[in-house]
Structure formats: structure tokens, C-alpha cells
Amino acid sequence: MSNNLNDIEVFPWNKNFETGLALIDEQHKILISLLNKLAVSLVRGSALEINNIFDELTKYAEFHFETEEGIWAEYFDSDSWLASHQISHSTFLPKVIELKEKNVQKQKTEIIESIILFLIRWLAFHIMDNDKRMSLVVHNINKGLSIEEARNAADKKMSGSIRVLVEAVMAMYDSLSSRTLALMKESHERQKVELELNKANKKLRKANIRLETLAITDQLTGLYNRRHFNNIFAQELRRARRGKTPFTLIILDIDFFKKINDNYGHSEGDQILIRVSQKLKEICQRPGDFVFRLGGEEFGIIATNLDCQGTMEFAEIIRKGVENLKIPNKYSKVSQYLTVSIGTFTKEPVENDTVDSFMSVADSRLYKAKRLGRNQFVSGI
Structure with missing residues (x-):
């Protein structure tokens, strides 16, 4: 694993997340990239950096939800499925803010675990279950099926073994993300220790130089002794x-x-x-x-x-x-x-x-x- 925190991803992109809709897939990648940046900032513990990336993530999430809902609206119009999807979007940001504010008094490690793992699970499940299901409907409609036929076909494909696969992938991501966060924290702590050791070594070298100077110098005149x-x-x-x-x-x-x-x-x-x-x-x-x-x-x-x-x-x-x-x-x-x-x-x-x-x-x-x-x-x- 890289020693540079910026190179570490707690939520790596996977082809299983692709919906087949280029614009939505591109925006999902950006959301995941911002989530990884947030994980790094939480490990570092810089309050200013954390707040800036939180703001960036929430603003981009709002933009993405608006874009995505515009695409779904072309196909689902007033369908209850679209309303349900919009409700799911509307609960995301309040939940993020709630977690952020509720964890202010907690230890940094607890903030990392609760916020990052919630975001990863919510986003991964939302993409793999909701967005992929809706994209399947869109693809079926584009093939000439009615909306009802398209929905039935999508439900059939996403049920059974696919549903089990989604849960398996989600469990894998939970485990992977927790281990990655632990490694990130360990790496960050090691870097801090190394930084402190480097500072201590510099001080020691200066002290040794000072002692060497004192050993060969007359203290009154500054000449050699x-x-x-x-x-x-x-x-x-x-x-x-x-x-x-x-x-x-x-x-x-x-x-x-x-x-x-x-x-x-x-x-x-x-x-x-x-x-x-x-x-x-x-x-x-x-x-x-x-x-x-x-x-x-x-x-x-x-x-x-x-x-x-x-x-x-x-x-x-x-x-x-x-x-x-x-x-x-x-x-x-x-x-x-x-x-x-x-x-x-x-x-x-x-x-x-x-x-x-x-x-x-x-x-x-x-x-x-x-x-x-x-x-x-x-x-x-």
C-alpha cells in the first residue's frame, strides 16, 4: 500500500457500478472520488480541510441528484418509482449533516467509521440497486418495451441471484473499507511518528554539533581551546x-x-x-x-x-x-x-x-x- 494517503482509496471504483448511462457513470465516479478525499481529510484530522471537502461533496451530490432526476423524469414522468427515488435522494444530505454534527464531540476514529462507512454503503447500494435497476428500465424502453414491460424485465434481472450478489458486494465493500481506513490511520500515525522522529533527530544533531563546538571552544573568547x-x-x-x-x-x-x-x-x-x-x-x-x-x-x-x-x-x-x-x-x-x-x-x-x-x-x-x-x-x- 502506498505511503501517500492521497493514493489510497477506501471506495475503489468497480465496473459493477456502471449503469451504461455515460453522464450518470461519470458523475458517480466524481462522487466516489470526493468520498475518498473526505476519508483522507478525516484521517489527517484537519478541521478546515474536512469542512471544505464536506461542502464540496454535498454541493456536488445536490448537482448530481438534480441531473439524475432530470434523466429519470424523461422516462418515468409521474411514476411512483421516480418519486421513491427522489425521496431517497432527499434523505441523503440531511443524514450526512446529522452524522457530521452528531459526531463533533466524538473521537476522530469514530467520526471516520460512522460517516465514511455510511456514505460508502449508501452510495454503493444506491448505485447498484436503484440506479442500475432504473437504467435497465431505460435501456429496455429504448429497445421498444413499454414502461411496464421494461420494469418487469428489470425486476427479473435484479432479483434472485443478482440481489444476493449485490449484498455480497456490499459486505465486501464494508469489510474492505474498514480495513483500508485502519491502514490509512496506521499509515498516517506512522508518518506523524516519523515526522516527530525526524524533528527529534534534527534537534539531536544540532545538540551534538553544539556539544562538539563547546568541547573545542573557549567559552569566554570563542577561540579554539x-x-x-x-x-x-x-x-x-x-x-x-x-x-x-x-x-x-x-x-x-x-x-x-x-x-x-x-x-x-x-x-x-x-x-x-x-x-x-x-x-x-x-x-x-x-x-x-x-x-x-x-x-x-x-x-x-x-x-x-x-x-x-x-x-x-x-x-x-x-x-x-x-x-x-x-x-x-x-x-x-x-x-x-x-x-x-x-x-x-x-x-x-x-x-x-x-x-x-x-x-x-x-x-x-x-x-x-x-x-x-x-x-x-x-x-x-
Whole structure:
């Protein structure tokens, strides 16, 4: 069975419903199509959709009854049979409305069962018994029989075994429609569950991405953290070793940061760390640049494809970039503004190079920059 509710029919058209009158058969097909649409809307449970299709069904039923009665009137005129048929038509719409209003307070499943099964049985029986019988009369009249002869012939054909067949077909349709409705409801509920599962999976994926981001991100500055530094360092070191390209590590430290925290307060210190981080992200825009907060006021930068001269130029850009923020630091001994000291190490890595070996060299150069007076970088091969 299709997973699409619109492809499912609770009342499939059958050749047994054909009366042989093209216009009536075509209108019966449309009525059955509207009934199937109503079944789908009831399963979905959309009140607006249900009301719209109910209105469409009742309007078309009125149109069809009027058309059909006009055809029968040409042959039966004031015959009591035509009056009986008209009464049958006149009871259909009030019964539909009654079922609809009576079931407002009931569960959706009960509405489906009562309304749809009534419509299917009424329409199928009306077509197979009343309309087919009357169409047989019309065909017999067209063959030259009198109306009485035509009626007797139709009654004879529709009685006995044919009547049993009608009942058998009706029982089959009742059973088929109930099972189909159950399958439709099951399919609809499954689709709702799948939709909820998809939503839950999307939320879970977002949560996982968020957790992954939190795991590698420094919460204050938004830079990568020390844990991710180790991962990226190992990854990029291997890449540089394979490609025989230069690999650069830059370590920088905010000058006299302890005095900032002691005198301006830790909140002001945090704001300074955030501003410096933003400047570093702004400067490090190349695809091979990675910026990290290693801890406290210490930052690390991994850069690829920079030779020694390029590293020195890059370090000076960083130093000037931070100083040009013009963040006041009256406790500094080297400038009225915030500054940084930088140590760098650039080389084409070999097999025994590690994060520790690079950190050892870069750190020693950072502390040399501090000993030499801060607000500068120390580089070399």
C-alpha cells in the first residue's frame, strides 16, 4: 500500500457500478472520488480541510441528484418509482449533516467509521440497486418495451441471484473499507511518528554539533581551546611533514595582564581578552591559520606555508594590531596601551618533531621577548 494517503482509496471504483448511462457513470465516479478525499481529510484530522471537502461533496451530490432526476423524469414522468427515488435522494444530505454534527464531540476514529462507512454503503447500494435497476428500465424502453414491460424485465434481472450478489458486494465493500481506513490511520500515525522522529533527530544533531563546538571552544573568547590546539597541531604537523612545507607556531602573551586584573578587576580583564581575541580572528584569515586561547592571557596561532621572513612579518602585524586597539593600560611599563609579547618558531617538520618540541622553542622565544622589554617578537629558524 502506498505511503501517500492521497493514493489510497477506501471506495475503489468497480465496473459493477456502471449503469451504461455515460453522464450518470461519470458523475458517480466524481462522487466516489470526493468520498475518498473526505476519508483522507478525516484521517489527517484537519478541521478546515474536512469542512471544505464536506461542502464540496454535498454541493456536488445536490448537482448530481438534480441531473439524475432530470434523466429519470424523461422516462418515468409521474411514476411512483421516480418519486421513491427522489425521496431517497432527499434523505441523503440531511443524514450526512446529522452524522457530521452528531459526531463533533466524538473521537476522530469514530467520526471516520460512522460517516465514511455510511456514505460508502449508501452510495454503493444506491448505485447498484436503484440506479442500475432504473437504467435497465431505460435501456429496455429504448429497445421498444413499454414502461411496464421494461420494469418487469428489470425486476427479473435484479432479483434472485443478482440481489444476493449485490449484498455480497456490499459486505465486501464494508469489510474492505474498514480495513483500508485502519491502514490509512496506521499509515498516517506512522508518518506523524516519523515526522516527530525526524524533528527529534534534527534537534539531536544540532545538540551534538553544539556539544562538539563547546568541547573545542573557549567559552569566554570563542577561540579554539587548548584541547583542540593539540588536535589541530598534530593534524597540521602531519600535513606539513608529508608536503615538506614550513610549519609555524606563534605564542603570544598579554603584557602586564595580572596588573590589569588586580587593578581594573577580572570583569574588565575578561573584556580585554575578548577584544584581543576578536583582533586575532580578524588578522588570521588565511585558510591555514588557526587561533587558540591556550590559557589565561596566553594565545597560540598555528600557520602553514609561511617561511621565516613571512612569520616575522605576520608576528609584527599581530603585535601592531593589538597595540592599535588602544586599550588603556596605565600599569604597563612599556606603553600607555595594551601590548603583547610574541615568540615564534618556523621550520619544515621532520619525523621527531612534536607539539612539545615546537612549544619549547616558541615559549623560550616568548620569554626572551619579555626579557628584552616586552611589546615585541622574537623569531628565528
